[in-house]
Amino acid sequence: MFLERVLAETGLELEIITRETEARLAVSGCSSLVGRETKSVVLFDIGGGSSEIAVIKIGENRSSRLANHITHWTSLPVGVVTLSERHGGQDVSPASFEAMVVEVQGMLSTSIARPSTRLTIPATRTAFI
Numbered sequence: 001m002f003l004e005r006v007l008a009e010t011g012l013e014l015e016i017i018t019r020e021t022e023a024r025l026a027v028s029g030c031s032s033l034v035g036r037e038t039k040s041v042v043l044f045d046i047g048g049g050s051s052e053i054a055v056i057k058i059g060e061n062r063s064s065r066l067a068n069h070i071t072h073w074t075s076l077p078v079g080v081v082t083l084s085e086r087h088g089g090q091d092v093s094p095a096s097f098e099a100m101v102v103e104v105q106g107m108l109s110t111s112i113a114r115p116s117t118r119l120t121i122p123a124t125r126t127a128f129i
Helices: 002-010 019-033 080-086 094-110
Strands: 040-046 051-057 070-076
């Protein structure tokens, strides 16, 4: 219904992409930021409603498409807007920040990565404002 409404009101046909496609597009969008000498990268794409994390290992045979070097990835259904809305909006206390950290840690501990191993990233208690 939403897609039909957008098409009717704007003439634009939206495409819903998979979580894996979103992660690959995030990596592709950052490829110009990765130096030719770089051998590995962990990419964090933190959006408003979702966040993608990709591990990229380049090795000796570098492809022109950085997304071809993704070894693990995950997409979390949480971003800065959804987290802040669930945990106090603009007034984030140390306790609500800790609750955000715990929530994201839980998502990371159960996220599925590629190939068959989990992507595990220890959470830090650093906020970027």
